[in-house]
Each structure stands twice: as structure tokens, then as C-alpha cells.
Amino acid sequence: MRLSIYRYDPDKDAKPYMREYDVPLEPTDQMLLDALVRVKTLDDSIAFRRSCREGVCGSDAMNINGKNGLACITKIADLKEPVVLRPLPGLPVIRDLIVDMTQFFKQYHSIKPYLINETPPPEGERLQTPEEREELNGLYECILCACCSTSCPSFWWNPDKFVGPAGLLQAYRFIADSRDQATSERLDDLEDPYRLFRCHSIMNCVDVCPKGLNPTRAIGKIKEIMLKRTV
Amino acid sequence: MAFAVRKFDAVIVGAGGSGMRAALQLAEADLKVAVLSKVFPTRSHTVAAQGGVAASLGNNGEDNWHWHMFDTVKGSDYLGDQDAIEFMCRKANEVVYELEHYGMPFDRTPEGRIYQRPFGGQTRNYGEGPVARSCAAADRTGHAMLHALYQRNVRARAHFFVEWMALDLIRNAEGDVVGVTAMEMETGEVVIFHAKAVLFATGGAGRIFSASTNAFINTGDGLGITARAGIPLEDMEFWQFHPTGVAGAGVLITEGVRGEGGYLLNKNGERFMERYAPTVKDLASRDVVSRAMATEIKEGRGAGKDGEYILLKLDHLGADVINKRLPGIREIALKFANVDCAKDPIPVVPTVHYQMGGIPTNYHGQVVVPKDGNMETIVPGLYAVGECACVSVHGANRLGTNSLLDLLVFGKSAGEQVIRDLNADPGLKDLPPDAGEFTRARLARLDDQTNGESVSQVGADMRRTLQLHCGVFRFPDLLVEGVAKIKEIAARAVHTEIKDKSKVFNTARIEALELENLIEVARSTMVCAEARKESRGAHDRSDFPDRDDKNWMRHSLWYKEGDRLEYRPVKLKPLTVAPFEPKARVY
Numbered sequence: 101m102r103l104s105i106y107r108y109d110p111d112k113d114a115k116p117y118m119r120e121y122d123v124p125l126e127p128t129d130q131m132l133l134d135a136l137v138r139v140k141t142l143d144d145s146i147a148f149r150r151s152c153r154e155g156v157c158g159s160d161a162m163n164i165n166g167k168n169g170l171a172c173i174t175k176i177a178d179l180k181e182p183v184v185l186r187p188l189p190g191l192p193v194i195r196d197l198i199v200d201m202t203q204f205f206k207q208y209h210s211i212k213p214y215l216i217n218e219t220p221p222p223e224g225e226r227l228q229t230p231e232e233r234e235e236l237n238g239l240y241e242c243i244l245c246a247c248c249s250t251s252c253p254s255f256w257w258n259p260d261k262f263v264g265p266a267g268l269l270q271a272y273r274f275i276a277d278s279r280d281q282a283t284s285e286r287l288d289d290l291e292d293p294y295r296l297f298r299c300h301s302i303m304n305c306v307d308v309c310p311k312g313l314n315p316t317r318a319i320g321k322i323k324e325i326m327l328k329r330t331v
Numbered sequence: 332m333a334f335a336v337r338k339f340d341a342v343i344v345g346a347g348g349s350g351m352r353a354a355l356q357l358a359e360a361d362l363k364v365a366v367l368s369k370v371f372p373t374r375s376h377t378v379a380a381q382g383g384v385a386a387s388l389g390n391n392g393e394d395n396w397h398w399h400m401f402d403t404v405k406g407s408d409y410l411g412d413q414d415a416i417e418f419m420c421r422k423a424n425e426v427v428y429e430l431e432h433y434g435m436p437f438d439r440t441p442e443g444r445i446y447q448r449p450f451g452g453q454t455r456n457y458g459e460g461p462v463a464r465s466c467a468a469a470d471r472t473g474h475a476m477l478h479a480l481y482q483r484n485v486r487a488r489a490h491f492f493v494e495w496m497a498l499d500l501i502r503n504a505e506g507d508v509v510g511v512t513a514m515e516m517e518t519g520e521v522v523i524f525h526a527k528a529v530l531f532a533t534g535g536a537g538r539i540f541s542a543s544t545n546a547f548i549n550t551g552d553g554l555g556i557t558a559r560a561g562i563p564l565e566d567m568e569f570w571q572f573h574p575t576g577v578a579g580a581g582v583l584i585t586e587g588v589r590g591e592g593g594y595l596l597n598k599n600g601e602r603f604m605e606r607y608a609p610t611v612k613d614l615a616s617r618d619v620v621s622r623a624m625a626t627e628i629k630e631g632r633g634a635g636k637d638g639e640y641i642l643l644k645l646d647h648l649g650a651d652v653i654n655k656r657l658p659g660i661r662e663i664a665l666k667f668a669n670v671d672c673a674k675d676p677i678p679v680v681p682t683v684h685y686q687m688g689g690i691p692t693n694y695h696g697q698v699v700v701p702k703d704g705n706m707e708t709i710v711p712g713l714y715a716v717g718e719c720a721c722v723s724v725h726g727a728n729r730l731g732t733n734s735l736l737d738l739l740v741f742g743k744s745a746g747e748q749v750i751r752d753l754n755a756d757p758g759l760k761d762l763p764p765d766a767g768e769f770t771r772a773r774l775a776r777l778d779d780q781t782n783g784e785s786v787s788q789v790g791a792d793m794r795r796t797l798q799l800h801c802g803v804f805r806f807p808d809l810l811v812e813g814v815a816k817i818k819e820i821a822a823r824a825v826h827t828e829i830k831d832k833s834k835v836f837n838t839a840r841i842e843a844l845e846l847e848n849l850i851e852v853a854r855s856t857m858v859c860a861e862a863r864k865e866s867r868g869a870h871d872r873s874d875f876p877d878r879d880d881k882n883w884m885r886h887s888l889w890y891k892e893g894d895r896l897e898y899r900p901v902k903l904k905p906l907t908v909a910p911f912e913p914k915a916r917v918y
Contacts, residue, residue: 111833128579130667141787144839145831149370151546154582154663156474157374173666194517195836201371214482215434224388225431227443233436240436240468240475244373277434 101125101135102182105146109195116193120182132179133160133171148197155310158245161188162197168247168308188250190259203259204246204266211263211271211289216282232278239273239318241311242266248305248315254298261294265305265315268296272318275325287326296322334512334523334767338759339365341528341749342511344497344553347375348473348738349717349745350532351480351489352426353696356746358487362753365524367495367513369548369841372481376534376546377738380473381659382450382587383465384430384735386423390444391463396420398455399464401911403733406452406616407726408868409884409913410566412902415694415722419733419740426739427466435479437468438656448590448656452616452730452918461590461614465732470585470659476735496841497552499770500529500560500713501762508712509760511556512770516841519834521774523767527759528712528749530696531557532742535686535718536852537570541794543683544576544583553719555848557690558855559769562700562710563888563897565721566688567852568859569869571729572803574620576682578640580667584660584679586731589613591656593645595624596676597632608918615918618728618869621681625803628680635678642676649673681803685729686852687869688859689721691888696720696745701888706899712760714749716741723886726901727868776825777843783828786843793820793846793853801860807874810861817850817857818894824850855889862896863887880913 101123108116123138133153140146148171149159155173163186164174171185191199217226249255249264263271271290274280290296296319305315341357343350346368357364368375387394400420404411431437431445438446447463455462468475484491494516501510501523510525536551537543558564574595575584589595594613597603607623608615615623624641627633634642645653645660650673653661657672664672692698693707696716702708717738724737800813824846831839865879866872885898903910 109833109835111835130580140838141785144785144787144829144842145833147836147838151370151374151548152376152379153547154379155666156471156659157370157376157378157546159370159374175666195833198836205371209485212486214486215432217432221428221432223428225428225437225445228439229443230439230441233439236436240478241471243378243474244371274434277436279434 101176103135103139104182104184105139105197106186107146107196108193109145125176130175131172132164132174132176132183135176136171147195156243158243161245161247162186163188168251170245170247170310173310188246190250190256201246204249204264207263207267208244208270211267212282212286213270213274215274215277215280217279218281226279228278235276235278236273238313239269239276242269242313243311245310247308247310251304251308253302254300258294258298262298263290263295265319268299268322269313269315269318272322275322287329290322291326334521336523336525336762339363339524339526340753341530342367342524342526343530343532344511345375345532345534345717346372346491347532347534347717348377348477348480348735349742351477351484352739352742353530353532353716353746354489355480355484355487356743357749358484358489360750362750365490365492367492367497369494369496369516371493372491373478375477376549377473377477379546379583380476380735381470381583381585382590383448383467383472383732384427384476384739385450385453385464385730385732386427386466386736387420387464388424388427388445388447388466390440391447392455394455394462394464396423397908398457398462399423399453401457402453403724403730404911405458405916406728406730408728408878408916409880410723410726410867410886410901412723413905413910414902415724417905417908418694419724419736422740423736426736426743430476430479430739433479433483435468436475437466448587449614450590450731451586451614451620453732454611458610461611465587465590467587470587470657473735496844497556498773498844500556501766502560503760503763506710507760508710509762510766512767517836519837521767521770523762525759525762527753528714530714530716530745530749531690531719532717533719536849537683537686539793539797539849539853539856540683541798542576542581544573544581545683550845550849551719551852552845552848553715554690555851558851558891561892562698563691563890564688564855565691565886565888566723566859567855567889568863568887569687569727570683570801570856571617571685571687571869572621572681573684574617574624574681575643575679577663577667578635578678578680581682582663582667583684584643584663584677586617588643588645588657588660591652592648593643596642596644597627598634598638599632603627611918616728616730619918621803622871624681640678640680643679644676645672646674646676685734686718687721687725687727687729689719690715692720692722694722694741694744695748696741697748701897701899714745716745727870777827777829777840778832780826780828783826784823786827786829786839786846789820789824789827790846790849793817793850796820797853797856801856803871805860805870805872807872810857814857814861817854821850821854851891854894858894858896859887859889884913
């Protein structure tokens, strides 16, 4: 299999370059990550993150033939060769396919990604109807891989001011939780020309999400609730 | 150049379920805590747990902790310590409710309570039939739990060191633990974390096998570090083979599939578990189901071209139930088995999943070792929780959903113990003069090595050896041969060579260091397995097919130095209730 991989080690390279690899595959190598692991046995200097290899940890997000995705659940058979691998766009590159995700997580942390409920909890669980719980489907499953935010032009231009699709999806996850009491505080925090309103419904986020989630819809819901409370 | 030193009240190594539960306890007590993790916390392997967390809430039928305790003791094949098991089962409701209060998105019953489903080995009234004890968030319980714990830690302002790998313990002349060395992966910089308490929550080491449900990061770092520091590892011969890994890929398919009503078929379409476990059938404990599957395959009743797998049927549940309760499984089956499980069965094989053994601890998370005739002398300053620890609640075989519970209960209790110990003795003990020297020598060896073997080659040989010599069924000649092989591979592992010498995010160096940890786990596994002359739980020997309580109802303790073994008795006395006496194990 032929791959063309973005290489850059600031310790020794003056600038980034693309390197071609021809890697023999075993019949058991089905996913792109399997191929990358083979490449690493040939050249131990290639650096990428990986862990669960089943699409739940979010480590191995990268730009695959121009589109963000997870290497571990991208089938080799579906890829046109040479497969061009680049780091996620829009974030500083640390080395090879590894990007610095500080800005991404800063935005995630900025939306207070935790349940806020100041009422002392009961001895048992807080009750929630199955219908209320269903509101969280399509939201809580996010794996923070950053495929969405780093495919979003609005995030590329304003990564420090625009929360981005991943963070906004999680903001709505807590707004939508019947147990959370901070909706109005959360809306105040987002009512800002940049934090929420830089989303122009380009929908790249929806297109790339490896978990099939829809940040654009969540953002729309936040806008809707915001509008409702002003009238 | 001396390593930089940073001082903390406590250092937690590992930010999975147990590490973050402990971190929360300490952060909420306003202690100065560093939480080190090789990966961003939500990428820890707890994220991959699917089916649920056990607690006898009784939201879907009567239940109580006594039944849960009985199931856990029986599931452990009477190797579990009954004090720790009682402690865990009694605390279960409390820690699960806490998790719900943190925001965990559990599925709900029509009454609005936490949804519970049946799981293997979890029964009502001491084995009468299945009970719904597994508290679930669809089939993404681990993901939901790990994120909820991380979120709560963000709220508590816990201090994470993300992408730092722990390297070695620092002990003073008295043997007390006073810190740990760790490397920042981005820069290659090594720092001494000088602390009053070091808590390991580094997870398991399923990557010693070729076929494993485990993540790449599951390399037993805490176990390797502990073994190198002269502390024994306990019950390392006990590895759980999960009955349902996707054939070929190894990816986990939750037991929750069978909890929701799925079942296993051989090539003749026979529901064979009825023969092996007449009462609970497909919901027998994992060791029993895995052996039954391996027997079917061995005797020529496996499905597939070469009769190499078993079929897991769930299409009869209907697309609605599958989409609601098992959506992740549908995704995995499509991706990794090219099967739509709403229509066709999933090809599965028993796959290494969980390490029952680990760093010996009591139920407060304190690491305990034999010393001067006391089998449980506390190692001051060192704690361990979660899969890297052996409490021992799982004994010779863990029940599904008891793992997530273990993380919560013992993460919390260890956190509380650290707080008690720091209150009793708030002083920071001095570092020994040679602190960090051992780490420096290891790193220098790796950087200076020439003409060595590649890490991937040595690692592949190790994984093949374990897979072949220490599987579901174990044979005397293969065990003896396996011990010799793994010792030879261990000798090669200290001469591995990496070509990449960069300081920046050098994953070749990290993998070489991980291999040194894996090797200790692999060696302890082979040595303990060869030595245990009985069959119990996940350890099944052809030459000793029966459990031997007279000679072997005891825990193995393996020391790296000379591959020495010691044994300590199982604790048969619970905290407050009457003991469960060993009985024949029938499901």
C-alpha cells in the first residue's frame, strides 16, 4: 500500500515535507491505523497518536486524503492511493501527525463542561424520564477527537474566540440535560458575536464527525433557545 | 544534569476511571495533586467499557448486596478476598448514585430511575437465575462514566499532566515511596515528582497477548515500575478471556448483548450454552462461556471456513432494541465484521480482555507486601487501584460490570486513605541522594544502544509466546516451554534499539519503555501459570483439571528478582457477614 505522510520533527527538520511509503500489508490489516502501525515497524521515527483502535478514544484523528477522520475506523479498501495523511488542519503541529490540542481543549473547558445543580442531591439518583434522557442522545457520545472543530473555517480563523462545533455540542449537552440548572448562565456566556455566532452553518463538522453527530443542529438549538428567551 | 524536582502532596499515575475517581477525592479536599496520564484523560481505556457498572439498586427487580457478594465470591472461583468483596458490594449503590449526581447520562426506566440489565454471573437469590444489576448508558457506559468523571474533575480543578509517562518509583532507604520519575512526551524532559503519596491507576496490560480487546496504551506501566522497585505482583496467572471479541479484529462486543437477550450458536445452529450452563446458559461467567466456546471450536463445531469462530445472534431483538440499547455494537459489527447485526450474527472468539492480578493492595488501596512474617505489611507512600491493582475482588475470574464498580469504589477509598495518611503525617520525606539515577541509566542505555533488536520484533515474539503458551486452555509442556521462552525474550528486551533519537514526541522511545513494562507482566504471567498446579477460574490446566482448595486456595506473589514466588492465604473472612464457603461452581 502506498502512503504519503506529512513529516516534521522540529528537532531536526528545517521545514515539513511529505514522505512516500510503500508498505506490505497482511490480510488482517483492514483499517488505516493497521497500515500506519506497519509503517512504524519500517520507520520508527514516524509519530502519531493512537490508543483504543476502535473509534471510542478519539486519539488518532488526522486529515486523510483531504478529509478529517479517525485512522482506526477508516477502511483501507475505501481509500484512494497514495493515501495522503496530514495532521489536523488549523492547529500547531508538534511533530508529524501530532498536533497541539491546547486551544481545542481550552474551548471545551470554557463552556463549563460539567453538570451544574446546586440542589443537594437525593440519597438515590436524580430522576429523569426516558424522554428527558433521550434529549442527550447525539450529544454525550462525543469523543473529543477534534475532527469537527479543525474542519471548521470559522474555528481556523478564530480558534481563540469561537468555541467551535465540539465545544458547542457539549454546551448544548448540558443545556439539554433536565438535571442541569445553569441554562441561563450558559446562554449568557455564549451570547457573544464570536463564541456562538461565528457558526455560519457551513456543516463541515457534520460531514466529518466519525460518530455521526450533528454539531450544527445543536448550535441551531442553542440559537433557538436564546431567541425564545429574548421575546 | 540533574532532573528537575516538583513537589506535590500526592501524585496519581493514570487518569482512567480509578485514577480520576481518586483524583476527585483529593482535589475536593484541596490537596496539591498531580494527575499524570500518557493520554488526554478521556482517551484512557475505561472509555471502551460497554455494558455497565454493577450495583444492587434493584431498579428492575429485587436485588441486594448479599446476592451480589455471593456472585462475586463464586465468580472469583473462591480466590477473591471476602473482606474486599463485601466492601465493594456494600459501597456499590453509593458510588453509582454519586456518579449519577456528577451528570452521568444513565439510561432510564419508565419511573425515571437508572436502567439496569442482566449480565453474566450476576444472579438473584444466590444463583437462582439472572438479575438486572448492570447500570448502563446504552452500550457506552465506560465512555459516559469516564467523561462524567473528567468533567467533575474539571469542576474540582484537578491538576492534570497530560501526555506524561511515569518511569520509575523512588524509594528511600527505609523502602518508603517518596516519588516517581516521569517523562513529558512532547519534550522528552524527565521530572522527579516528589510526593507524600504515589497512587498507581495505570490499568491493565492486555497487550502482552497478540489478540486482545485492549488499547495500545494498556502496557502495564504501573506493574513494570512496581516490579522493578522490588515489590511483588499478585495472581498474574489469571487473565480473563472475554467470550465475544470480533473474530480477527479482537474488538470487544459487550456481554450486554447477551444481557439483552442475544445468544451464542455453533455451526449447527445449536444454542450450545444450554449444555454447559443449564440454569443461566449464555449468562454464565466469562471463564465458563469462553471455555465452552473454545471446546466447541476444538471439537469441530465452530462456524466459518475453518471452523474458527462462534456466532453471536441478536437479530431477534429487533432493530429498535438494538438501536436503543446496543447502538455502538451495531457500529462495531458493521465496521469490524462487515455484518449488520440486526440481520446476521456476529462472528466472535474468546479474546484476552482483563487482568485479574496486579499490585497487591488492601481495600484501602494501600500496597501491601510480606515482610518479617506479616503477609500484609503496608508500603508507606504507595497506593494502587483499578485494573493495575489486585485487591483482590476478582480472584480467578472477574464478573462483567464489576470492573467499573471496582474503579469507583477503590478509587474513592484509596483517595480517602491518602487523605487520612496525609493528615496523620503531613511531612514530605527527603529524596534519597541517588533519586532519578535508575531512570537516567535506563534512558541512557536505550539512547546509546547499537546493534540491538527492534522493539516491534521483540514485542511480537513476546505476544506470540503468551498467545500460544498461556491461552484459554493451558498444557504442562507448553507452560514449561513458555517460561523458558519468555525469559529468553526478557533478556533480549534490555538490548532493544531505537533509530529515532529525537527529543520531541518520540513515540519510538515511549514504545521501547512500554515494552520493558510489558515484559515484566508477561514474565510474571508465565511463571505464575506454570507454578499453579490446579484449574481455577480463568486458569485451566489439562494436567490438573480440578480446583484444589487444600493446596491452592492462595494468592501467588511473583518477584522480578530471580522470578521468585511466594504465596499468601485467601482472606475468607468478610467484614460483617458469614463467609461464603467454597463450593463446586455450577451455573
